[in-house]
Amino acid sequence: MNIFWxxxxxxxxxxxxxxxxxxxxxxxxxKILGAPKGLN
Numbered sequence: 288m289n290i291f292w293x294x295x296x297x298x299x300x301x302x303x304x305x306x307x308x309x310x311x312x313x314x315x316x317x318k319i320l321g322a323p324k325g326l327n
Contacts, residue, residue, distance in 0.1 A: 313320060 310320065
């Protein structure tokens, strides 16, 4: 059971790392992240 938990944790860490890298890449390309601004 401990082996499965370790593999799951490793996969989770990889997903988090790739997500952060993708967000950073989008910021460098000038994309606007987040919810759109509301109307005034």
